Amino acid sequence: MEGKRPVCSHCQSRAVYLDRESGAHLCSRHLKESVESRVLSRLMQEEPLPEIIGVAFSGGKDSTALLAVLASLKERIPSRLIALTVDEGISGYREDTIRHAKDVCTRLNVEHRIISFTRLYGRSLDEILKSSNRKACTVCGILRRRALEVLAEEEGVHLIVTGHNQDDHAQTTLMNAFSADIKKVFAGSGSTSRFARRIKPFAAVSEREVTLYAIVSDLFMDLPECPYAGEALRGEVRRLLNRFEQEHPGSMRNLARVEENIRARLHNKVKKTPMETCKVCGWPGSGDVCQVCLLLNENVAITRTDLQT
Ligand SMILES: [Zn+2]
Ligand SMILES: [Zn+2]
Structure with missing residues (x-):
């Protein structure tokens, strides 16, 4: 590098990001524009957009970045935004993230609604887990999904956007393949007229870009990790894919598209129960x-x- 800092391929400002696949360097402004345009084009596939878009907002970096992107697109998206947070009741962890979530909503001027396991189920996740021998992440996942559906229904939300990024997709695809869980690939997200539709506007945005977006928007906060976080297999797959992506740029993106491609091809051919x-x-x-x-x-x-x- 000889001490020479790379500059943006578009504007000569200092670069913060290198797209290893195309070799393009991006400054913070052009990185933001690039992420925003991909999110916008994903949303435009949903036209006409509903009156309200609910953002599944945990307060973590992915959903924080997503909320920031959507807030920045306010002029171009007619829908009203509501951030939807589920407070599972995990002591020593959730307090900080909820505080951060509230702070982000105030700064971005986005309405914020919180639903707690205690209000909905009468007990916190901590309490529920005491009398369950299932895995914490399984229990939490099932209950959180319902909590979000209840909150969406209460708020009249018919479209929920979630912060899953390209790396998450690639990991899930590989994990499903490892476990030969073909059903999951084909099932998609179950939906009835009662449930709000769910989409993932970051599906074509890498985790690095999402993290950088939060950082350059000055919204990144190093939050504690969930004490129950223990999806060990995902961690392994994540490390494996990151290493592979280093050697073969573009692999992550291609892998993330596999499910979508299969599903598109099988459209109408697979009967949903x-x-x-x-x-x-x-x-x-x-x-x-x-x-x-x-x-x-x-x-x-x-x-x-x-x-x-
Ligand atoms: Zn630039
Ligand atoms: Zn029931």
Whole structure:
């Protein structure tokens, strides 16, 4: 490098990012523009856009960056934004991220709604886990998904955007392949008219770009890791793919597209199992008792009759 700092391939400002695939250097402004245009073009596939877009907002770097991108596109997207946060109730961890989430929403001037496991299920995740022998991430995933659906319904949200990035997609594809979980690849995200649709506008944005976006927007915060984080396989796959991407730039992007391509080709050819209605809580699900009610151990099943039409 001889001490010479790379400059942006577009404007000669100091570069913050190197796209190893194309060899282009980008300054912070052009990096932001590049990320924003990919998110915008993904959203435009949803036209006409709904009145409200709900952003699944944990307060972590991915959803923070996504919220910042959407806020920056305010002039070009007619929808109102609402940040939707689920407070699982994880002591010693969630307090900081919730505080950060509130702060980000204030700074970006975005409406913010929070739903807690305690309000919805009567107990925090910490408490629920004490009487469960399932894996923490499995329990949390099932309950968080429902919490987000309830919050979306309460707020009249029919489209939810999530912060999953290209690296997440690539990892998931490889993990599904390793476990031969073909069903997951084909199933897509289950949806009924009751659930809000979910899309992932960062599907074509790498984790490095997402992180840099949060950093150059001055919204990055080094937050503690979830004490239950333990999807060991994902960590391994992540390291493997990062190493592979170094040697073969573009692999991550191609891998992230595999599922989408398969799904597009199989469109209309794979029958989705129709959703059933849970006889305990009335929500759509698979089986006559939904995963949430099964998990909450039947006796404390939630009965949100007020939400049923
Ligand atoms: Zn530039
Ligand atoms: Zn149920």
